Amino acid sequence: MPSKTPPSALSKHTPEYETTESIDHVRIRFAGDSGDGIQLVGTRFTEASAIFGNDVATLPSFPAEIRAPAGSLSGVSSFQIHIADRDILTPGDNPDVLVAMNPAALKANLPDLAPAGVLVVNTDAFTERNLAKAEYEEDPLEDGSLNGYQLVKVPMEQLTREAVKDTGVTGRSVLRSKNFFALGLMAWMFGRPLEPTLAWIESRFAKDLATKTANTLSLRAGYNFGIATQLFRHTFRVKPAKLPSGEYTNATGNQALSWGLIAGAKAANLPLFYSSYPITPASDLLHELIRHQNFGLRTFQAEDEIAAVGAALGASFAGHLGVTGTSGPGLALKSETISLAVAAELPLVVIDVQRGGPSTGLPTKTEQADLLMAMYGRHGEAPLPVLAAPSPAGAFDAAVEAVRIAVKYMTPVILLSDGYIANSAEPWKLPDMASLPDISVPFATEPNADGEFLPYLRHPETLARPWAIPGTPGLEHHIGGLEKEDATGNVSYDPANHDRMIHLREAKIAAIAGDIPQAAPDDDGAKLLVLSWGSTCPATSAAVREVRETGRKVARLHLRHLNPFPRNLGDVLGRYPRILVPELNRGHLLRLIRAEFLVDAVGLSKVRGQPFRSVEIADKIVEMLE
Amino acid sequence: MSDTKTARYSRADFQSGQEVRWCPGCGDYTILASVQSFLADLDVDREKIVFVSGIGCSSRFPYYMKTYGLHGIHGRAPAIATGIALANPDLSVWVVTGDGDGLSIGGNHLIHVLRRNINVKILLFNNQIYGLTKGQYSPTSETGKRTKSSPMGSLARPFNPVSLALGAEASFVARTIDMDREHTVEILRRAHAHHGAAFIEIYQNCNVFNDRAFVQLTGHSERLENRIDLEHGKPVTFGRDNKRGVIIEDGIARIEEVSEVGIEAIHVHDEHAARPDAAFALSRLSHGPYGPTPLGVFRDAQRPTFGDGLEDRVRSARETKGPGDLNELVRQTGTWVVE
Secondary structure (H helix, E strand, C coil), rough: CCCCCCCCCCCCCCCCCCEEEECCCCEEEEEECCCCCCCHHHHHHHHHHHHHHEEEEEECCCCCCCCCCCCCCHHEEEEEEEECCCCCCCCEEEEEEECCCCCCCCCHHHHHCCCCEEEEHHHHCCCCCHHCCCCCCCCCCCCCCCCCCCEEEEEEHHHHHHHHHCCCCCHHHHHHHHHHHHHHHHHHHHCCCHHHHHHHHHCCCCCCHHHHHHHHHHHHHHHHHHCCCCCCCCCEEECCCCCCCCEEEEEEHHHHHHHHHHHHHHHHCHHHHECCCCCCCHHHEEEEEHHHHCCCCCCEECCCCCHHHHHHHHHHCCEEEEEEECCCHHHHHHHHHHHHHHHCCEEEEEEECCCCCCCCCEECCCCCCCHHHHHHHCCCCCCEEEEEECCCCCCHHHHHHHHHHHHCCCCCCCCCCHHHHCCCCEECCCCHHHHCCCCCCCCCCCCEEEEECCEEECCCCCCCCCCCCCCCCCCCCCEEEEEEEEEECEEEECHHHHHHHHHHHHHHHHHHHHHCCCCCCCCCCCEEEEEEEEHHHHHHHHHHHHHHHHHCCEEEEEECHHHHHHHCCCHHHHHHCEEEEEEECCCCCCCCHHHHHCCEEEEEEEECCCCCCCCHHHHHHHHHHH | CCCCCCCCCCCCHHHHCCCCCCCCCCHHHHHHHHHHHHHHHHHHHHHEEEEEEECCCCHHHHHHHHHHEEECCCCCHHHHHHHHHHHHCCCCEEEEEHHHHHHHHHHHHHHHHHHHCCCCCEEEEEECCCCCCCECCCCCCCCCCCCCCCCCCCCCHHHHHHHHHHCCCCCCEEEEEECCCHHHHHHHHHHHCCCCEEEEEEEECCCEEEECCCHHCCCCCCCHEEEEEEECCCCCEHHHHEEEEEECCCCCCEEHEEEEEEECCEECCHHHHCCCCHHHHHHHCCCCCCCCCEEEEEEEEECCCHHHHHHHHHHHHHHHHHHCHHHHCCCCCCCEEEC
């Protein structure tokens, strides 16, 4: 179903006088060639806005190719940021402002620009050659096709060159700094302070005087261009958001998840062992973690995905918290070892930063189509807990929770993130680290059965087996993939024992439902419940809020635990005549709840490599309510 | 490992009490006995010993050892053992694998554990056949071998496991044979004393599916002519009265009559040579146990281990940055305060 395109937040303004207008939110998208430094300026603008006190949400988008042909449509990189004076939940739908650094960026992103939106174009890049590469037959700057927008033409390269001409800086440093010109211009237009960015340039390029100088001067030139030129008569101010008081930082999902692993390991009083094989979009977990070896954590870049999970499992056997991170193709490869972890009953955290599939699919784009693989993608009866991070900042708590369950129940846990969560950033109100719960579980040190050690004698409540690590005298034992005799752990092919062990392993995982928060929908007496999981949380929350603002009633429930479900989920779902499940897949959670609870839920599917826009969910809610 | 408990062990202390379920007459029994008696004489606390295996006949090994053990999945033992060894450098970690497990499905992990020089000892039981799946040709079966899955003879050239290990930059490479327990124990001792990855190919007879595969090295008359015992610092000679010897010329080893070339022309074996070239040349004398074949330590060279490097990094990170503070961790990219 096509979604309506909301008008630009800026469209009502007809710039006749030089004014400063107060607006409550704006969505800005920087777009250019993948070599233009778009991600960098987007991140800087985000940082400056966050420090200014706005709420922010971002959506980076970049090609899978490291260096796609310059100027081509396939090489376009973009970064959208939504800033607001209230808490916002998504990067926003259609941008109000598009900064296009070349014709390809314009062509690829113009369809998203809100009607009457502001379009800032680097005219120097609109050469015949670049127009041809972007497959334009006519120059869109001249043919009137942009008349519906507030077009601002800026010769950025010429102005950048001018700005640095007296510094002696020459060559590539000059033109490469034009992204900072664009950033400076936007900073002026939206009243962002330059100081955080200047300080960042100072420290980032401390050892590269030419680049530092060029970037500093370009940034200032862009800002001053805004002041001096007659092109803009109107600037905008987004006031600081009224966020809950506290100390905030700006974190991407991959950062927050990495920090959550470190915090979780510390709360569990275990050294962290993170092992992985490079794969987009999960590699940044390894990049972040290796910077923090001073926490006593060890990282290991393995020869393949299978070795990565194998080493993590080995580390767990030896008394570390074994963690491995990957994306869908890697989860498929790890499947056999995860089943071994189910049989061996060792703690293991497996992170799947989902991306578009099948196969290599869309490596840099987001999707939620690994849920059923996480649930069932193993051989034999191999149930395990499945969790999903709800947002970039929410990935921190999700990681701590995954560690808690893995250690307490001696089980592998799959934690799902996705490409959107991984690379997007949002303000995160920092928790008090002193309030992290103690989730440690002591290792076995003594025999547990009349002077003998039985490695599969279970804890009466959690059904977890004891964790005796090599080096502990008197507890020598062997574990492995062959079926175990209950309690002793000896190899057993006895039919009754196999039956008992399958039921015990299943009961252990099922019982976790009593150890997680119960489902508590955000409800105002509605007949329709919107059920979300993973990264659809922000868009769903925004959609529900938008629908409620129209006076309609709609309830919302977000699931962080997908296996087991909260114990009361069936009861909760049973209260609603209608249930909507928006997912970036073809209906995974939908199938699970229909199968489990026999509810007549309806799905809203999107598989375009992009997160939901809130309007898409809101439209569906309204349609279902009418 | 330099632990100093006074109470030492007997072989029985390493027997798990689990019923051993290899076929009667299998070479694995001999190897198990060799390993157990070797460990009993070793100066290592039993609880610090870990056996890790994959899948196959040989991989049942951990169940029969009264040590810590992890029976893993097919081919992945080196990866699992890597995690164990890196997590706790005080452990003595042993991998038991076979020609199918280690060289076919697990080939990638084997070469990388050797390349990284992880401190694990790898025992590759080579019987040149898939036994547990009842007799298919393996990556070390000779070309043309007729098996259930190759009734007209296998088409592929086999691996030479010692050449492969040397090519993978292994710092310790040796070969022994199940029947010779004294030799096996000595090689195990040497592997244990080596700091870093150790690779031992153990020729192991499968009397059900590939009997007498090693007869050239075990038969009473055959072994005298074919077994080349490598000894450090000594000329590589063999045969009756050591009449035959190995010379290496242009990187290629070949066999000559000592009387014809003179003893001074015979290659003097140097286990500790910095380059593996001569060891590799020796490994090429025979592509399998089909003629004169070297046994013993091909290479025992020191180079940094991955685990030591990792521990150094962690230690120096703690020295320069302190033990890590979660509050600083989450503030690393800057913060702001909302009143």
